[in-house]
């Protein structure tokens with residue numbers, strides 16, 4: 001298992017393999033968070049934190065929420081609010097050890113307007 005951790009270490013999660021592709025999205029929220037997103041099936045990500053140690057953010061149609069550490073503020077992942085084990089979960093790969101993502105391909109995604117890849 002490969003672990004991602006917030007800065008203070010309170011909020012952690014584990015994935016089964018290193019990401020091969022990372023999404024760099026320019027939508028209104030992703031550009032502010034500065035995340036690089038690695039997608040996994042929700043059922044394959046092991047969340048290692050207590051609900052009381054995180055805060056969430058959702059807006060608009062409230063389909064997705066972003067989860068961050070309530071201590072240090074690092075955003076760990078985003079998920080469908082009414083998701084299933086097969087729903088995608090976006091893990092912020094910035095919270096992995098940099099070695100884990102060193103060889104991953106970063107794809108720029110236009111989440112702001114066209115919802116298409118820019119590369």
Ligand SMILES: [Zn+2]
Nearest residue numbers: 006008069072
């Ligand atoms: Zn933290």
